[in-house]
Amino acid sequence: MCVPLFVGDRIIGTLGLYDKKDEWGIITFTEDDLKSLMTFASVSSIAIENARLYRAEIEKEKEVTQTKDYLKSLIEDSADAIITSDIDGHITSWNKGAENIYGYAENEVIGRFLPMVPAFLQEEERRFMDKIKQKETLRNIETIRQTKNGRLIEVSLTLSPILDASEHVTGISGISRDISEKKLVEKELIRKNQELSRLFFVNSVVRSTLELDKLLKMVLTVVTMGDGLGFNRAILFLVDEANNVLKGEMGVGPASPEEAKNIWISMEGKSLGAIIEEIENGPVYLDSHLDRLSQRLSIDMNGDCILCRCIKDKRPYNVRNARTEPLVTPYLIQMLGADSFGVVPLISRDKIIGIIWVDNLFTGRPIKDEDLQFLMGFSSHIASAIENARLFENVTLAQSELKNIFESISDMVYYTDRDFTIKRVNQAVVRKIGKPEQEIIGKKCYQIFHGKDEPWELCPHHTSSAAQQPYVGELEDPYLAGTFVVSNSPIFDSAGNFVGTVHISRDVTELRNLRERVIHSERMAALGELAARVAHEIRNPLISIGGFARRLEKKLEGDIQEYAKIIVNEVSRLENILKEILGFVKSSRVNKSRVNINDLLSGIVDFIAPEMDERHNTVVKEFSEQLIIAVIDPDRIKEAILNIFTNAAQATDHGKITVKTRLEGNEAVIELTDTGCGIKDEDLKNIFNPFFTTKPQGTGLGLAVTHKIIQEHNGKVKVESVWGGGTAFKIYLPLGEG
Amino acid sequence: MKLLIVDDDTNIQRLYKEELEEEGYTVVIAGTGKEALEMFESENPDIVTLDILMPDIDGISLLRKMKEQRPNIPIIMSTAYDYRDDFAVWASEAYIVKSSDLAELKTTIKKLMDK
Numbered sequence: 001m002c003v004p005l006f007v008g009d010r011i012i013g014t015l016g017l018y019d020k021k022d023e024w025g026i027i028t029f030t031e032d033d034l035k036s037l038m039t040f041a042s043v044s045s046i047a048i049e050n051a052r053l054y055r056a057e058i059e060k061e062k063e064v065t066q067t068k069d070y071l072k073s074l075i076e077d078s079a080d081a082i083i084t085s086d087i088d089g090h091i092t093s094w095n096k097g098a099e100n101i102y103g104y105a106e107n108e109v110i111g112r113f114l115p116m117v118p119a120f121l122q123e124e125e126r127r128f129m130d131k132i133k134q135k136e137t138l139r140n141i142e143t144i145r146q147t148k149n150g151r152l153i154e155v156s157l158t159l160s161p162i163l164d165a166s167e168h169v170t171g172i173s174g175i176s177r178d179i180s181e182k183k184l185v186e187k188e189l190i191r192k193n194q195e196l197s198r199l200f201f202v203n204s205v206v207r208s209t210l211e212l213d214k215l216l217k218m219v220l221t222v223v224t225m226g227d228g229l230g231f232n233r234a235i236l237f238l239v240d241e242a243n244n245v246l247k248g249e250m251g252v253g254p255a256s257p258e259e260a261k262n263i264w265i266s267m268e269g270k271s272l273g274a275i276i277e278e279i280e281n282g283p284v285y286l287d288s289h290l291d292r293l294s295q296r297l298s299i300d301m302n303g304d305c306i307l308c309r310c311i312k313d314k315r316p317y318n319v320r321n322a323r324t325e326p327l328v329t330p331y332l333i334q335m336l337g338a339d340s341f342g343v344v345p346l347i348s349r350d351k352i353i354g355i356i357w358v359d360n361l362f363t364g365r366p367i368k369d370e371d372l373q374f375l376m377g378f379s380s381h382i383a384s385a386i387e388n389a390r391l392f393e394n395v396t397l398a399q400s401e402l403k404n405i406f407e408s409i410s411d412m413v414y415y416t417d418r419d420f421t422i423k424r425v426n427q428a429v430v431r432k433i434g435k436p437e438q439e440i441i442g443k444k445c446y447q448i449f450h451g452k453d454e455p456w457e458l459c460p461h462h463t464s465s466a467a468q469q470p471y472v473g474e475l476e477d478p479y480l481a482g483t484f485v486v487s488n489s490p491i492f493d494s495a496g497n498f499v500g501t502v503h504i505s506r507d508v509t510e511l512r513n514l515r516e517r518v519i520h521s522e523r524m525a526a527l528g529e530l531a532a533r534v535a536h537e538i539r540n541p542l543i544s545i546g547g548f549a550r551r552l553e554k555k556l557e558g559d560i561q562e563y564a565k566i567i568v569n570e571v572s573r574l575e576n577i578l579k580e581i582l583g584f585v586k587s588s589r590v591n592k593s594r595v596n597i598n599d600l601l602s603g604i605v606d607f608i609a610p611e612m613d614e615r616h617n618t619v620v621k622e623f624s625e626q627l628i629i630a631v632i633d634p635d636r637i638k639e640a641i642l643n644i645f646t647n648a649a650q651a652t653d654h655g656k657i658t659v660k661t662r663l664e665g666n667e668a669v670i671e672l673t674d675t676g677c678g679i680k681d682e683d684l685k686n687i688f689n690p691f692f693t694t695k696p697q698g699t700g701l702g703l704a705v706t707h708k709i710i711q712e713h714n715g716k717v718k719v720e721s722v723w724g725g726g727t728a729f730k731i732y733l734p735l736g737e738g
Numbered sequence: 739m740k741l742l743i744v745d746d747d748t749n750i751q752r753l754y755k756e757e758l759e760e761e762g763y764t765v766v767i768a769g770t771g772k773e774a775l776e777m778f779e780s781e782n783p784d785i786v787t788l789d790i791l792m793p794d795i796d797g798i799s800l801l802r803k804m805k806e807q808r809p810n811i812p813i814i815m816s817t818a819y820d821y822r823d824d825f826a827v828w829a830s831e832a833y834i835v836k837s838s839d840l841a842e843l844k845t846t847i848k849k850l851m852d853k
Contacts, residue, residue, distance in 0.1 A: 542838060544838075546839065
């Protein structure tokens with residue numbers, strides 16, 4: 001027989017029965033047997049189920065008890081106040097922490113409405129409770145609580161709902177922590193930091209004349225002053241990258257306890273601001289005892305000591321007992337004498353630039369970690385200020401060096417932008433132009449330097465900016481009345497765009513004049529020698545020829561007398577030429593008279609006519625209709641003009657020579673233009689030099705004599721010529737007195 | 739009236755002699771400085787023309803020596819060079835630039851003789 005074991009509708013097992021025998025030994029179970037078994041099975045099922053339930057209940061209860069114990073001890077032993085209340089705020093539990101913080105014992109508060117919430121915050125508390133009833137949890141609220149003796153403290157609070165099995169809010173649990181101490185320290189730090197930062201950075205960084213030494217002194221003063229961080233001594237070490245050492249730079253603090261006392265007495269009544277002001281405005285001396293001591297300190301950064309660690313780990317170290325700290329070298333203790341000290345790295349943009357050492361050698365006051373943390377926070381400001389001051393110092397130095405160089409260059413140096421506007425000039429420019437700097441800057445360079453209204457194509461600047469390449473050229477500038485060697489270099493910005501030009505212009509006028517004078521006087525000396533020789537060798541034979549020809553002329557008659565006369569005349573002409581040459585060497589007297597220029601030129605044209613015919617040249621006279629009378633030496637001027645004619649005739653074949661005269665103000669202008677071969681550019685400037693000739697048989701004296709004669713008359717000769725296109729001479733003669 | 743002409747060029751000596759004799763002067767010629775000083779003493783001329791550029795003794799030295807002996811003797815300096823800026827020349831009575839045309843020389847001599 002087998003029957004199921006039911007609990008309600010649930011089958012929890014089966015019940016089976018074997019071995020019932022009749023008298024014949026045959027096994028048979030009757031209907032009654034089955035009923036009995038079923039009855040038994042239903043009773044057994046309930047018993048089994050009950051037993052099972054009971055066992056589960058016991059185990060559960062054991063678990064809960066354990067959890068409760070655990071929680072209870074947790075609550076009791078916690079330093080935080082853990083308080084539970086019903087949903088209306090009546091206290092149901094109150095742990096030891098609550099007792100410690102708020103001062104009430106558990107039995108004083110159970111059943112009361114939250115006694116530690118001050119009256120002015122009860123409204124807020126009710127709003128919190130409303131939120132809790134909505135099953136919200138409020139975490140880390142910072143608020144105020146009141147202790148039993150009335151003191152207000154700051155706490156951090158977490159409130160959460162207590163739920164029953166059916167998830168209904170039945171109460172509130174609150175955990176609160178006293179943060180008054182922490183708050184106080186924090187507030188103090190923030191206040192100090194703000195105050196110091198303001199004092200320090202508003203005072204100094206804004207001022208452009210900030211010097212590194214002053215800044216460093218201020219830093220250390222802030223670190224040591226009572227109003228500041230209040231350490232006894234502060235020493236600054238800076239990283240010397242070249243030698244990989246930490247070098248003591250300066251120190252602030254007394255040398256001995258006596259001095260400490262004196263200093264503190266003398267400091268009394270002086271505010272930190274006033275002292276910073278004093279450093280700012282006065283000279284900085286780096287020769288106090290501690291300065292000298294610091295400057296002797298040099299710590300190898302390859303080694304392993306507390307200062308190196310501070311740099312490597314980029315964090316402060318607070319050494320409470322230097323003598324037992326293995327990373328403190330005896331050298332440091334011996335030099336600085338402090339048993340405890342702190343070191344803080346100075347980090348600017350991830351770069352360590354040094355460290356600050358602080359100690360309380362004289363008061364022995366322990367250094368708090370918070371003090372170092374604060375100094376650390378402050379140090380990043382200091383470090384970047386030091387970096388800035390260093391950069392500023394470097395830039396200032398470089399700038400003043402550059403400025404000195406720029407200003408002391410005796411050549412003119414100036415910048416222009418791409419539109420020829422002058423941006424900057426040195427003193428040499430100011431001196432040469434003769435205007436103050438502000439009247440030069442902003443003007444166009446072609447106005448200031450060349451007196452033109454548009455860029456001058458002869459100026460090397462023009463070439464340089466067109467090609468955007470450096471260019472050096474010599475420039476004869478009539479506006480500045482001189483010759484200049486000008487070097488122009490284009491400037492490009494970082495993107496490679498042409499933005500302007502740097503000019504260096506050297507005045508070589510003096511040099512060129514000097515050079516020309518030397519050359520001229522050398523030539524004159526050579527000419528003098530030659531002239532003496534010519535005079536000596538030719539003069540006497542000429543005198544004989546001419547003298548005897550005159551005698552012949554007197555004694556002869558008819559045609560033959562005529563021949564003698566020709567000899568006499570030609571010798572006279574030769575003698576006059578010699579006289580001119582001699583006159584050229586020794587300044588001879590000018591024999592001036594009033595001369596009609598047109599008549600003079602007509603005579604010359606007639607005189608030269610045979611030579612003109614020889615080369616099939618025609619002479620065209622374009623004389624002024626006005627009468628031109630000038631006070632001149634006619635023979636010399638004739639000589640001067642003849643020399644030009646001779647040149648023109650020799651340069652021209654089957655051409656035309658035009659002679660023009662005109663009156664220009666109080667000058668007579670004589671123009672001789674030929675259609676000949678012209679003069680090469682490179683020869684043009686030499687044509688008036690004695691002995692310069694392009695002709696195989698030339699003496700090179702003709703035009704030199706012309707130039708000399710015109711100069712003696714205070715006149716000018718100008719020549720314009722195009723190679724292959726003829727030449728034009730212009731003679732300007734002052735009309736002279738009358 | 740006796741003229742002493744000092745010049746080293748023999749053609750010029752002859753030219754001067756012929757031209758000036760035609761004017762009615764007695765002309766004696768010296769070709770060197772040494773000869774000139776000798777003749778200055780022996781011939782006792784009334785007037786002297788000196789070429790400044792001489793091969794042995796230069797005209798300026800001759801001028802000085804002659805003026806030392808006879809401070810009032812009229813002396814005409816004559817040369818191819820323009821020596822008018824030379825102070826020494828001022829010691830002479832006249833200065834002419836040598837030329838094939840003797841007109842200036844003759845006028846000068848006449849002027850000096852008339853004094």
